[in-house]
Amino acid sequence: MRECKILTRDDIESLIAAGDNIVVHEGNVLRLNGWLARHPGGRLVIQHMVGRDATDEISIYHSSKTRRSMNQYRIGRISGQWVNFTPPIRGGLFTQRKQRSLEGTDETRSPSTVKSSLDPAMQSGLSCSPEDKLPVGGVDSSPTEPDNARIVDQALQDDLEQYPSLDSNTQRAITLKYRDLHRKIQIEGYYDCRYWEYTKEMGRYLVIFTGFLLALRSGWFTTSAALLGLFWHQIMFTAHDAGHQGISHNFVIDTLIGMFIADFCCGLSIGWWKSSHNVHHLVTNHHEHDPDIQNAPLFAMSPSFLKSFHSSYYNFTFLWDKAAELAIPYQRYTYYPIMGIARFNLYLLSWCHLLSPRSATFGAASWTRPTEICFMLMYWFLFGYCLVWRSIPTWPLRIMFVLVSHIITMPLHVQITLSHWAMSTSDVGESESFPQHQLRTTMDVECPAWLDFIHGGLQFQAVHHLFPGVPRHNLRRLQQLVIQFCEETGIKYKRLSFVAGNKDVLGKLGEVAHQLDLMMKCQKHMAATGESGLH
Numbered sequence: 001m002r003e004c005k006i007l008t009r010d011d012i013e014s015l016i017a018a019g020d021n022i023v024v025h026e027g028n029v030l031r032l033n034g035w036l037a038r039h040p041g042g043r044l045v046i047q048h049m050v051g052r053d054a055t056d057e058i059s060i061y062h063s064s065k066t067r068r069s070m071n072q073y074r075i076g077r078i079s080g081q082w083v084n085f086t087p088p089i090r091g092g093l094f095t096q097r098k099q100r101s102l103e104g105t106d107e108t109r110s111p112s113t114v115k116s117s118l119d120p121a122m123q124s125g126l127s128c129s130p131e132d133k134l135p136v137g138g139v140d141s142s143p144t145e146p147d148n149a150r151i152v153d154q155a156l157q158d159d160l161e162q163y164p165s166l167d168s169n170t171q172r173a174i175t176l177k178y179r180d181l182h183r184k185i186q187i188e189g190y191y192d193c194r195y196w197e198y199t200k201e202m203g204r205y206l207v208i209f210t211g212f213l214l215a216l217r218s219g220w221f222t223t224s225a226a227l228l229g230l231f232w233h234q235i236m237f238t239a240h241d242a243g244h245q246g247i248s249h250n251f252v253i254d255t256l257i258g259m260f261i262a263d264f265c266c267g268l269s270i271g272w273w274k275s276s277h278n279v280h281h282l283v284t285n286h287h288e289h290d291p292d293i294q295n296a297p298l299f300a301m302s303p304s305f306l307k308s309f310h311s312s313y314y315n316f317t318f319l320w321d322k323a324a325e326l327a328i329p330y331q332r333y334t335y336y337p338i339m340g341i342a343r344f345n346l347y348l349l350s351w352c353h354l355l356s357p358r359s360a361t362f363g364a365a366s367w368t369r370p371t372e373i374c375f376m377l378m379y380w381f382l383f384g385y386c387l388v389w390r391s392i393p394t395w396p397l398r399i400m401f402v403l404v405s406h407i408i409t410m411p412l413h414v415q416i417t418l419s420h421w422a423m424s425t426s427d428v429g430e431s432e433s434f435p436q437h438q439l440r441t442t443m444d445v446e447c448p449a450w451l452d453f454i455h456g457g458l459q460f461q462a463v464h465h466l467f468p469g470v471p472r473h474n475l476r477r478l479q480q481l482v483i484q485f486c487e488e489t490g491i492k493y494k495r496l497s498f499v500a501g502n503k504d505v506l507g508k509l510g511e512v513a514h515q516l517d518l519m520m521k522c523q524k525h526m527a528a529t530g531e532s533g534l535h
Helices: 009-017 043-047 055-061 062-075 095-103 142-162 168-189 197-217 221-245 253-266 272-282 322-340 342-354 370-389 397-408 412-419 433-439 449-455 460-468 472-489 499-527
Strands: 022-025 029-030 074-077 307-310 316-318 445-447 496-498
Touching: 009 022, 009 095, 009 168, 022 055, 022 095, 029 062, 043 272, 055 062, 055 168, 055 433, 168 342, 168 433, 168 472, 221 253, 221 272, 221 316, 221 397, 221 412, 221 472, 253 272, 253 316, 253 370, 272 342, 272 370, 307 322, 322 342, 322 412, 322 499, 342 370, 342 412, 370 397, 412 445, 412 499, 433 460, 433 472, 445 460, 445 499
Parallel strands: 445 496
Antiparallel strands: 022 029, 029 074, 307 316
16 A cells, blocks of 8 residues: 555645545545545535544444545545544635735644634623523524523533533543444444344334224224324334444445335435434534524524524525514424424425435435435325325315324424433534534433333434444443443433423423523613613
């Protein structure tokens, strides 16, 4: 193997400034321009790693064969420990060496640091009146942005106090322990799929689906609809496994399994889910970049959402408008009703993805888009025409059937939100290690083992976020190793029961709504008196 050139931090910054997609992996400098459009996981996941050491992220998502193939994109190596840049997609600014020399700033840049969201002049106490003390958790209405910035900043400071230091030595030690744990679970067979468990699951799916058909044939339309919804609820857990290549660990096989379940059986695009979900796993709970928590104008999980913000995933600016101003105060009351009909939104997102340029994949995955479109058209023919239109006699019964079957899947949507909506959305900078970020933004839901089939492995979200390729039937055993890892590193590992998790989410939604109410009172006070209320 020929000797690789050592690239300095300055060299890499110049390459990124010139438009190259540079990622560091195991000390190798990779230029991924040619892979961007062909990456089966989507281009955004690469763009979020530009200028960063993505060794852990790449290792947990790719097989050893795929990692070895990345050598073809290697243009050099780094010397010593890498200090992450902020990727351009997240606002990182890069200049080429010649330009920096002309500006007199040709030096190695310091690592990204945590910055207060407040202007220094505003770091003294802010309030609207002595009576209206703002609780931590925050709000941001454009006319009262200083107060919101104070609350966002306080949430950030709380995170910095509750979790291990972001200094390089501490984070490096956490990273090394995480890599040791990853090697341990590989050696001990945690990645081995227990196919017998899927055999039992397929038996359960078959019983539920047979019940749906028998009830439909007997004219018990409400019962039939409920059983169909339960069938959808159960099989989507396996689609989740397939989306993470956690069944066969083969891209083609698991993608076909995911397409059959998600696209053909449920009418949802597995390609859309993977595109969104892969980004979610890498930038978990970042309000500008994680699509899983961008639910404006209906919900605001933190004060960061109480102003206009630009989504890098949707390439769309969510404006803080009258609709949000009306919806957010009632979000704790609308949470369950909206979760009950959330599946309809997933249909829309699926088709928007498949019909957009984002879903166009080249290379070995080029077949996925047309296959998905065919599978989803077949779903709508079977469900929309054969089932709803031809098998159900009247419009009231048809409407009832559609609503009941979709509302039954509500626990799945609630389960997904529990693990993230009440967790931190603070951006602590680029120096935070991958495992600490995942544990700071994700929690697990406690339940007895006999209820695992109801939660489908999604109750182990923190464990899953650390090792997304581990089959879900192994997550309960793996949880014990993660608990030990957290004890050794001092990272907080949050677990709540399902009921307590619901209370936590509702409490967070109510807290943000309360803060918005106080902000609006401040705005009215300022409009009436002309006083800023800052003192």
